[in-house]
Structures are given as C-alpha cells and as structure tokens.
Amino acid sequence: EAQVTQNPRYLITVTGKKLTVTCSQNMNHEYMSWYRQDPGLGLRQIYYSMNVEVTDKGDVPEGYKVSRKEKRNFPLILESPSPNQTSLYFCASSSWGTSQETQYFGPGTRLLVL
Amino acid sequence: SQQGEEDPQALSIQEGENATMNCSYKTSINNLQWYRQNSGRGLVHLILIRSNEREKHSGRLRVTLDTSKKSSSLLITASRAADTASYFCATDPLSNFGNEKLTFGTGTSLTIIP
Numbered sequence: 001e002a003q004v005t006q007n008p009r010y011l012i013t014v015t016g017k018k019l020t021v022t023c024s025q026n027m028n029h030e031y032m033s034w035y036r037q038d039p040g041l042g043l044r045q046i047y048y049s050m051n052v053e054v055t056d057k058g059d060v061p062e063g064y065k066v067s068r069k070e071k072r073n074f075p076l077i078l079e080s081p082s083p084n085q086t087s088l089y090f091c092a093s094s095s096w097g098t099s100q101e102t103q104y105f106g107p108g109t110r111l112l113v114l
Numbered sequence: 115s116q117q118g119e120e121d122p123q124a125l126s127i128q129e130g131e132n133a134t135m136n137c138s139y140k141t142s143i144n145n146l147q148w149y150r151q152n153s154g155r156g157l158v159h160l161i162l163i164r165s166n167e168r169e170k171h172s173g174r175l176r177v178t179l180d181t182s183k184k185s186s187s188l189l190i191t192a193s194r195a196a197d198t199a200s201y202f203c204a205t206d207p208l209s210n211f212g213n214e215k216l217t218f219g220t221g222t223s224l225t226i227i228p
Contacts, residue, residue, distance in 0.1 A: 004156075033215065035218075040220060041220065042202065042218045042219055042220040042221055043157075043202070043204075043218040044218075045215050045216070045217075048215055058215055059215075059217075088154070090156060090157065092157075102159040102162075103147070103149075103157075103159055103204075103216065104159070105149075105156035105157040105158070106156055107155060107156045108154065108155060108156050110154070
C-alpha cells in the first residue's frame with residue numbers, strides 16, 4: 001500500500017531535549033516536505049526536499065533541521081524544542097514538486113513541548 | 115501571510131444538501147488543489163485544477179477556478195455525514211520556479227447534520 005508513515009504519532013517532551021520525528025514513504029517520490037498545523041494558521045511549510053541531499057527552507061524553518069540522506073526518509077529534527085513548537089506536524093511527499101499531481105500526507109505527529 | 119483564504123470558516127448543512135466553499139488567493143498560480151482533513155488526521159488530496167482550466171469534476175465534487183478574480187470554489191453535491199471534515203485549498207504560486215511549495219489556506223470546517 002502506498003503510504004507515508006510518521007513516528008512517533010504522539011510525543012510529549014520538555015524544553016531543550018532534542019528529538020527527531022521520522023518520515024518515510026514507499027512510493028519512490030523525489031519530493032518530501034514537512035508542515036506544521038496550528039489553529040487559525042492552517043498548514044505552514046517548515047522544510048522541503050526536492051531529492052536526496054537537496055533541502056530548502058519553507059516558511060517557518062526556525063528551530064528545525066532536516067536531512068535527506070535516502071530517498072525514502074526525511075526526518076525532522078528539533079535540536080532544542082521550545083513550547084512554541086507545540087503543534088501538529090505532517091510529512092508529505094509527491095513524485096515531482098507541487099506542480100504535478102497528488103501530495104501524499106502522513107497521519108501526523110502531535111507534539112507537546114512542556 | 116497565507117496565500118489562500120477559505121470562506122466560510124465554518125459551514126453546517128443538512129445531509130443531502132449541497133455544500134459550497136470558496137478560496138481566494140493573492141498571486142498568480144500554476145495550479146490550485148483542494149484537500150480534505152478528518153479531525154486530527156492527515157490531509158487527503160481531492161482534486162487539482164490547473165490555471166488554464168475553469169472547471170473540474172470528480173464524483174460528487176466540482177471545482178471551479180476564476181483566475182481573473184483569483185478565486186476557486188469547491189462544491190460537494192448530495193452531502194453525506196462522511197463528508198464532515200475540514201477542507202483546505204492550496205496554491206502553487208507562479209513565482210514558485212526553483213522553490214517548489216504549496217501554500218495552504220486556513221480551511222473551512224464542514225459539518226453535515228444527519
């Protein structure tokens with residue numbers, strides 16, 4: 001089954017404790033991205049990657065890092081989480097950028113930073 | 115700032131009625147996409163309409179695009195309880211060349227009353 005998986009689905013952590021949210025897709029997609037969703041703000045893009053070893057900032061990259069060492073994986077790293085990073089995070093992938101067809105979204109990771 | 119803004123923010127209708135939601139955007143686009151999100155879950159792609167298209171259908175969905183007014187509408191006909199969800203428009207700005215990303219609106223929350 002074609003899908004995007006994220007782990008963990010739920011995470012509670014404390015300020016400053018480094019964490020990684022994993023994202024993996026099994027569709028051989030070149031393009032992957034991370035979004036955060038906050039009430040009243042919709043989805044905002046954090047980082048995206050056009051292919052292996054190619055990443056770029058989205059609209060709200062501060063406080064986040066990503067890497068793309070393999071085509072299927074695109075982890076999101078919070079080196080020193082802060083309470084304002086409490087949010088619902090989504091990973092997405094597509095076969096080519098956003099001008100082509102469907103963006104496939106993962107199920108989401110709900111993060112609470114205390 | 116958000117490229118797309120959905121209207122209304124919330125909509126409640128009786129099962130069987132048609133639901134219409136609108137999306138306005140600010141800059142010229144390559145395409146516009148509509149997504150559905152069930153509560154707290156990942157987004158699901160519904161339909162993509164390109165800038166040179168005016169109308170597109172998919173099952174009970176009809177999407178129109180008016181590039182002169184920079185607006186799009188999503189019509190769901192013969193609504194069902196399962197259509198209860200949030201609906202988002204996402205735009206792929208024409209200025210995106212070399213910076214592939216979608217910009218999402220804040221969504222319309224649709225409730226279908228059985």
